[in-house]
Amino acid sequence: MHTDDTRYKALIRQWFNGGESDDEARELHALLQDSGRYPELMSALEAEYGSLDVADFPEARAKALAGQITGSPVVERKGRVRFLRGWRLAAASVALVVGVAAYFWSVREQDQGAPAGGAEAAIQPGRQGALLTLADGSQVSLDTVQNGTIALQGGVAARVVNGVLTYEGDGTEIVYNTISTPKGRQYHITLPDGSGIWLNAASSIRYPVSFAKGAREVAITGEVYFEIVAGKARPFTVLAGDKARVQVLGTRFNINAYENEKYLAATLLEGKVRTIPGRDAAKAGVILRPGQQAQIAGTMPSGISVTDNADIEKVMAWKNGLFNFNGATLAEVMQQLERWYDIEVVYENGVPDKKLTGKMTRDIPLEGLLLGLQELGVNCRLEGRRLTVLP
Structure with missing residues (x-):
């Protein structure tokens, strides 16, 4: 048994029994901030399921959550009232508690067996997948394709490699593809210049299968995260409908341009971008520094505002597998x-x-x-x- 696995079990057991030390609570809090640890934490939880006092679990869970929301420094567990410091509330976090709720729900479903005839199956979370529209208008579902050549267009081969759509070859003509993710899907592609693109659910990107020498330009809807390969001789431009034009030199940034959001949000993680309201490239726009977010809405007097110290962790949660x-x-x-x-x-x-x-x-x-x-x-x-x- 791995040392980490043993440690996770001990922390979980201590937390539910209310016997963790200050250092153990801080350690659990730190683990909860790392989404990469969740599979191990949930595995440890499953292994400890039989030893947990599940009769008291729902009330303890509700009290812990209520403490986080209201800021009340009290959680009741096994008839005791415990006073908690701020970091202890974080340890009783929604990340673990909701994961625990989901685990107990799944155990209940397994115990009850498969749905009876006519009963509806559980609604599963989204997954990797997208619809690729080729230059000739034909469409290819990428939901289950992990490897293989999809098409040859204008001298460029579209291939899926380990679940990522990539393009290889020198183009002989400018032709466009569109990747779209319906609700319940997200997808990762590599553009012809090597730039990485991640699409959230209900999003799309239209792009040439090979970029011309003078410019690189794509158009998006929904939410898309970019890691752009630098190229001063070939500036990169993102068009978000009629809402915004984002001009880029090598950088990492996220654009949330869903129609039902109150504003378009362009958030810069690294590098430099110029964000311009509308599609007029002649406008000066606003140059963002890392950590800043530009917000664009028709209701804003100048059309654009800038927020310093954007919550990058919150912005990027979708890409990191979190709400x-x-x-x-x-x-x-x-x-x-x-x-x-x-x-x-x-x-x-x-x-x-x-x-x-x-x-x-x-x-x-x-x-x-x-x-x-x-x-x-x-x-x-x-x-x-x-x-x-x-x-």
Whole structure:
């Protein structure tokens, strides 16, 4: 047995029993900040399932979550009231608690067996996949393609290598492809110049299969993360509909341009970009520094505003396999769930004025996630793929 696995089990056992030391609580908190540790944590949780006091678990979980949301430094466990410092609340985080909720839900489903005839299957989380539209208009589903040549266009071969779409060869003509992800899908491609592109759910990018010598230009919808290969002689430009033009020299940045968001957000992680409202390349726009976010909306007097010290972790959560709901309104959370789980969200009596906090992995079934949200005071009714948010 690996030392890490043994340590994870000990930390989880101590946390649920309420016997962890200050150092152990800090250690668990640090682990929860690393999404790469979640599989090991969940594996350790599964191994410890039989020894956990599950009779008290739901109340303990609810109390811990309530403490995070309200800031109340109290959590009750096994008849005791414990006073917690700020970092201890973080250790009782949504990331683990909702993962635990999902785990217990999955165990319950396994114990009950497969759905009976006519019963609906659980709504699974999104996964890798996309639709590729070739230059001749034909379409190829990439949902299950891991390796292989897809097409030869204008002297360039489109190939999938280990689940990533790539382009090889020198183009003899300028032809365009479009990658689109429906709800419940995300995808990674490598552009002809070697730049990496990641599409969130319900997004698209249109691009040439080989770039001309003088410029590189693509058009997007939805949310896309870019890692652009530098090339001063060939500036890179991203068009986000009629909302914005982003001009780039080698850099890493994210653009959220969903139509149902209140503004377009361009967030710079590394390098330098010029963000221009609209499509007019002659406008001066705003040059961003790393850590800044440009927000563009028609309701803004100048059309654009800049936020310093953007929450990069929150912006990039989708690419890192997480939901990050820190400071998010309930409406914003539900928009993310609509896109990732391919569901329709409606409100029975208006949108509740509620903000959430915490992180959770994006790889759990919807029903497991709803268990966690219920403990946050968000009550819903799921009928098929229609989720009704109750008052």
